[in-house]
Amino acid sequence: MIYTVTVNPAIDYVVQTDHLQLGLVNRLQHTNFIAGGKGINVSKILNQLDCQNTAWGFLGGFTGQFLTTTLKNEQINSDFTSIADNTRINVKLKSDQETEMNAAGPHVTEQELTAFKRQFEQVKAGDTVVFSGSLLPQLTNDFYLELIDLVVAQGAEFAIDTTGQALLDTLAKKPLVIKPNHHELADLFKTTLHNDEELLSYAAKLQQLGAKHVLISMAGAGAYYLSPEHIYHSAAPKGHVVNSVGAGDSMLAGFIGEFSKHQDPETAFKYGLACGSATAFTEDIATIDQINALLPQIKIDLVK
Ligand SMILES: Nc1ncnc2c1ncn2[C@@H]1O[C@H](COP(=O)(O)OP(=O)(O)OP(=O)(O)O)[C@@H](O)[C@H]1O
Numbered sequence: 001m002i003y004t005v006t007v008n009p010a011i012d013y014v015v016q017t018d019h020l021q022l023g024l025v026n027r028l029q030h031t032n033f034i035a036g037g038k039g040i041n042v043s044k045i046l047n048q049l050d051c052q053n054t055a056w057g058f059l060g061g062f063t064g065q066f067l068t069t070t071l072k073n074e075q076i077n078s079d080f081t082s083i084a085d086n087t088r089i090n091v092k093l094k095s096d097q098e099t100e101m102n103a104a105g106p107h108v109t110e111q112e113l114t115a116f117k118r119q120f121e122q123v124k125a126g127d128t129v130v131f132s133g134s135l136l137p138q139l140t141n142d143f144y145l146e147l148i149d150l151v152v153a154q155g156a157e158f159a160i161d162t163t164g165q166a167l168l169d170t171l172a173k174k175p176l177v178i179k180p181n182h183h184e185l186a187d188l189f190k191t192t193l194h195n196d197e198e199l200l201s202y203a204a205k206l207q208q209l210g211a212k213h214v215l216i217s218m219a220g221a222g223a224y225y226l227s228p229e230h231i232y233h234s235a236a237p238k239g240h241v242v243n244s245v246g247a248g249d250s251m252l253a254g255f256i257g258e259f260s261k262h263q264d265p266e267t268a269f270k271y272g273l274a275c276g277s278a279t280a281f282t283e284d285i286a287t288i289d290q291i292n293a294l295l296p297q298i299k300i301d302l303v304k
């Protein structure tokens, strides 16, 4: 079983206006409400790949109700911990550029936290737990570490998609896979990356610190993948970008989903790219048909 953990899910309110004018009334040409949050996006792709999974996290209030109903309609298996406060709404503005406004998130009580942590008793050897996204304002980075310790103690694997020190702190626990983008990689080491050689040397440091598989995504420029034995590169498939929100989550999900089936790293990388790009080329998260349509375009190069 794969569990996805979205501690801080959201309604993604996608709005589109031709030319945003700050300080004026802007009329929106298109709006949409989508069940969002990084782990939920991972679950959506895992469903498309026919990988059994359950989405965990906190949901509450009228916004939480929307997510519960939407996930049910989309046949996403979930077991969220109910909270009294409202799940957040994140605004995804499509205009001349893509702009995202992510809210901080709700408050959870001690009782709600205890109920959530108790779920981790179900995790067992052979399972993979994917931790994705921001924490709630009241929680510190130690929260992920505490949950990871529960997972590792059961002999299960984990993957984590977060940024900065919170990500670095988890590496010693040996995540199965991490997927920073190239900007996040530079930020992790407080540096600027001038070329691919530098990028690969910092990506290798993530492995030295404990990550088993490292994906470095570069949006339209494709991605690098460091397996325990090799380094691979691939360009991204070509297409019209509609909404790149969730492309990174989709790439991680594609990799984990395919890897969980066949343990073939190169094919898993291929699926990661196809899922990431297929999501960038659609408004919500990609469907299996959209993913399959891109697979033949992807050529993986062995760098080392
Ligand atoms: N403009 C694009 N054209 C083609 N593929 C894209 C594009 N943007 C993203 N992708 C695909 O998605 C993958 C992940 O994208 P990206 O590097 O933007 O991740 P991210 O920064 O974590 O994304 P996000 O935070 O938007 O979910 C890329 O490696 C690529 O396969």
Ligand SMILES: O=P(O)(O)OC[C@@]1(O)O[C@H](CO)[C@@H](O)[C@@H]1O
Binding pocket: 008, 010, 011, 012, 035, 036, 037, 038, 041, 090, 100, 102, 132, 133, 134, 135, 245, 246, 247, 248, 249
């Ligand atoms: O605020 P976080 O948790 O870092 O990111 C949340 C979020 O931006 O991530 C997803 C896209 O990756 C969206 O569905 C969601 O709104």
